[in-house]
Amino acid sequence: MGELEEKGARAREASYQLALLTTEQKNQGLLAMADALEAEMAAVLAANAQDMQRAKEKGQPQAFLDRLLLTEGRVRDMAEGIRAVAELSDPVGYVEEMWLNKDNLQIGKVAVPLGVIGMIYEARPNVTADAAALCLKSGNAVLLRGSGDAIQSNIKIAAVLSAAAEKAGIPAGSIQLVEDTSRETVNAMLKLNAYLDVLIPRGGAGLIRNVVQNATVPVIETGVGNCHIYVDETADLDMAVNIILNGKVQRPGVCNATESLLVHKNIAEQLLPMAAEKLLQAGVELRGCPQTMQYIPQSKAATEEDFATEFHDLILSVKVVENIDEAIGHIRRFSTKHSEVIVTNDYSHARQFQQMVDAAVVYVNASSRFSDGFQFGFGAEIGISTQKLHARGPMGLKALTSYKYIVNGNGQVRK
Amino acid sequence: MGELEEKGARAREASYQLALLTTEQKNQGLLAMADALEAEMAAVLAANAQDMQRAKEKGQPQAFLDRLLLTEGRVRDMAEGIRAVAELSDPVGYVEEMWLNKDNLQIGKVAVPLGVIGMIYEARPNVTADAAALCLKSGNAVLLRGSGDAIQSNIKIAAVLSAAAEKAGIPAGSIQLVEDTSRETVNAMLKLNAYLDVLIPRGGAGLIRNVVQNATVPVIETGVGNCHIYVDETADLDMAVNIILNGKVQRPGVCNATESLLVHKNIAEQLLPMAAEKLLQAGVELRGCPQTMQYIPQSKAATEEDFATEFHDLILSVKVVENIDEAIGHIRRFSTKHSEVIVTNDYSHARQFQQMVDAAVVYVNASSRFSDGFQFGFGAEIGISTQKLHARGPMGLKALTSYKYIVNGNGQVRK
Numbered sequence: 001m002g003e004l005e006e007k008g009a010r011a012r013e014a015s016y017q018l019a020l021l022t023t024e025q026k027n028q029g030l031l032a033m034a035d036a037l038e039a040e041m042a043a044v045l046a047a048n049a050q051d052m053q054r055a056k057e058k059g060q061p062q063a064f065l066d067r068l069l070l071t072e073g074r075v076r077d078m079a080e081g082i083r084a085v086a087e088l089s090d091p092v093g094y095v096e097e098m099w100l101n102k103d104n105l106q107i108g109k110v111a112v113p114l115g116v117i118g119m120i121y122e123a124r125p126n127v128t129a130d131a132a133a134l135c136l137k138s139g140n141a142v143l144l145r146g147s148g149d150a151i152q153s154n155i156k157i158a159a160v161l162s163a164a165a166e167k168a169g170i171p172a173g174s175i176q177l178v179e180d181t182s183r184e185t186v187n188a189m190l191k192l193n194a195y196l197d198v199l200i201p202r203g204g205a206g207l208i209r210n211v212v213q214n215a216t217v218p219v220i221e222t223g224v225g226n227c228h229i230y231v232d233e234t235a236d237l238d239m240a241v242n243i244i245l246n247g248k249v250q251r252p253g254v255c256n257a258t259e260s261l262l263v264h265k266n267i268a269e270q271l272l273p274m275a276a277e278k279l280l281q282a283g284v285e286l287r288g289c290p291q292t293m294q295y296i297p298q299s300k301a302a303t304e305e306d307f308a309t310e311f312h313d314l315i316l317s318v319k320v321v322e323n324i325d326e327a328i329g330h331i332r333r334f335s336t337k338h339s340e341v342i343v344t345n346d347y348s349h350a351r352q353f354q355q356m357v358d359a360a361v362v363y364v365n366a367s368s369r370f371s372d373g374f375q376f377g378f379g380a381e382i383g384i385s386t387q388k389l390h391a392r393g394p395m396g397l398k399a400l401t402s403y404k405y406i407v408n409g410n411g412q413v414r415k
Numbered sequence: 416m417g418e419l420e421e422k423g424a425r426a427r428e429a430s431y432q433l434a435l436l437t438t439e440q441k442n443q444g445l446l447a448m449a450d451a452l453e454a455e456m457a458a459v460l461a462a463n464a465q466d467m468q469r470a471k472e473k474g475q476p477q478a479f480l481d482r483l484l485l486t487e488g489r490v491r492d493m494a495e496g497i498r499a500v501a502e503l504s505d506p507v508g509y510v511e512e513m514w515l516n517k518d519n520l521q522i523g524k525v526a527v528p529l530g531v532i533g534m535i536y537e538a539r540p541n542v543t544a545d546a547a548a549l550c551l552k553s554g555n556a557v558l559l560r561g562s563g564d565a566i567q568s569n570i571k572i573a574a575v576l577s578a579a580a581e582k583a584g585i586p587a588g589s590i591q592l593v594e595d596t597s598r599e600t601v602n603a604m605l606k607l608n609a610y611l612d613v614l615i616p617r618g619g620a621g622l623i624r625n626v627v628q629n630a631t632v633p634v635i636e637t638g639v640g641n642c643h644i645y646v647d648e649t650a651d652l653d654m655a656v657n658i659i660l661n662g663k664v665q666r667p668g669v670c671n672a673t674e675s676l677l678v679h680k681n682i683a684e685q686l687l688p689m690a691a692e693k694l695l696q697a698g699v700e701l702r703g704c705p706q707t708m709q710y711i712p713q714s715k716a717a718t719e720e721d722f723a724t725e726f727h728d729l730i731l732s733v734k735v736v737e738n739i740d741e742a743i744g745h746i747r748r749f750s751t752k753h754s755e756v757i758v759t760n761d762y763s764h765a766r767q768f769q770q771m772v773d774a775a776v777v778y779v780n781a782s783s784r785f786s787d788g789f790q791f792g793f794g795a796e797i798g799i800s801t802q803k804l805h806a807r808g809p810m811g812l813k814a815l816t817s818y819k820y821i822v823n824g825n826g827q828v829r830k
Contacts, residue, residue: 013591016747016773019770019771020770020771021417035675059749063665099792101785101790101791102629102789102792102794103785105781105785107791108791114803114804115773115803146720160596162830168786187533193627197803197804198803199805212608212631213631216628218633218634218636218802218803218804219633219806221633234480236826239625239825239826242826242828243828245828246828246829247828248829249535250829256675304530309757332431341776342637343457351821354821355434355435356431356434356435358431358434358527358530358819359819360819361423361819361820361821361822362819362820363822363824364821364822364823364824364826365823365824365825365826366520366822366823366824366825366827366828367828369828369829370516370520370822370827370829375516375518376516376522376820376830377514377517377522385726387612387633388529388530388612388613388633388817389529389612389633389635389804389805389817391820392817393756393819393820402803402804402807403806403807404773404774404775404776404777404808405775405776405777405791405807405808405809406776406777407777407778407779407781407783407785408765408779408780408781409778409779409780410576410654410780410781411654411657411658411780411781412781412782412785413419413657413658413660413661413665413781413782413784414661414665414782414784414785414790
């Protein structure tokens, strides 16, 4: 608790000064951070080697080790990522609207930093650099709390970044890592309302659930994606197969990957074998409804549980549906409101799907894999929100701002 | 729990249909609701009389009884309020931005309803009608949970409104009251994530604290306002007295009333007696720092606690400060980030105050009492947010919307 309170208070102090920095000052800090990360390459890799050794001793799976591992190339990518954030336009200070009210008060709505952001994330040390850069550019102080499995990497990266930033004129306390990775400390962080304005959890469903269920600080919920593709009767079947394959296979471990396929009954007999051929070739396991199993002999029976599962793996649940209404009903029941796709050439169905499906991103004839801040053209991404408050879908720098109203008068009082 | 789950599920179903209604359909519902409220005047007043009798028997204070009381005039005002909401423009469906990404995907950001809103509020039956109207106009279903002290009034009002709405074609389940006002049920509502998208608590500090500390559903925190006026050295003293008086006296029981006065030392000797004369005349009790007590002999000594208190009453804390920096420091320490005022004629100080004070609304030379959706020109107000996520300051209809991205492609997949 000592560490949290102390760093929280420093972050709050820093946030007051950060809000007043010019874009140029913030960019100088970012460029210094990127340079320092490359200059300290050896030390960063040495720290990461300690984490890797511990993880191997613990017998962590290959995918885990891959996310934890830093290489020269990856550290250079982190530095390039920071430089790219320096290139982005600054969201702070933008006046979205300004008007005169009936009393001739001038009222302006000005973008301001959120203040102090708490980031809680798993064993991916690149998030430490990403989040530090995005928070700084948007004028926010950040308290970083990564996983204990990446603690040596995180300590080193945060130390390098904060020292470089401070030397370049960024207020001390702007970038801080919570070094105590105990469960008690993270739980205390969830209730650190005096110092934190927002919590952004990034990681698996368990981490996010813990944050959502226990935080009293406002949370931006990110990431869980049980994404569907519905292939409508009028779909171009080759296009559909392409989109299914891309959604499932191109990077199965991420939240915008496709997890479930719904197919109109009138094209199921034709489409399913076409899709299955490519999917099976790519090593995808298919779990289908009884009709699917008829058209794809290699598929296994899908359970209700399968339709509710974000596999994060080369597994796809498949269901044949009567029509678009059944497809929308199924999606309403099982969707996590992340990204949903219809493949169709029917104009009314395209509109109906986009209007009636409640998700952050609703696609017609494109892969769910585009749900990403970079693909959207935001130039950055702090996460993908699956809640409806504040920000929804891919979040760029703007999602890290709030606003305040400034009101200019000449003595007005209320009658 | 049965009631909550059942009404939650109905609200969720209704929300799907509500999101698709035209503005005209929603307005017809609103006008029917307003008419029904007037037609059922006698029944509404009779229900309210039961609540009033119970409240009197319980010995509730006069201010409480006044908030609970309905009269013919007040019911008519509620109906007029609903008609006014019908006049407002519909926030749903507005496309804030639409662009092509590098893959030629057309990406649009469309305003959509939040979905299902949970309103938790105290013994003010007019909130039942206000909230029902604003939620309907913005395409949201609402679960209303008012205080047990107003239960008969709320049951009658909600029944009248929902019956009229349904008859006018609004989906059943759009407007529902939680009739079980037990503590267990409200606590279960705070965790009703399956059916509620957002909770909006309206009421005193205790109610809001309970919601913020126990909710797992995202919350928009509203209302607590420990608002300051800082009178700078260069202020027009008559203007300052006017603004102080208006902030404190015009309606002391509301969140945008002024609670604390900070005065630059160089004008304290002149300003404080001027202000005190008017304030004392208006029955305001003054609690000051030692210097204040020197200039206003009628003032009492202020404690630290006084400076931290939202009095909601004819009490004002007063402090003489060295300069604007001390004023800003004091505000940072005690502010609830609602509304803060500087009275000055110094251009740099005006800018400095607006930039450095972190509050929803920061005024130069105007009364804090303007922090209100109607005064801002929004035509409505669901509450005043004191958090930074989603919405800040006075919230009109737009604060009851989220957005989704609609993406139109012709077969794009990610490389």
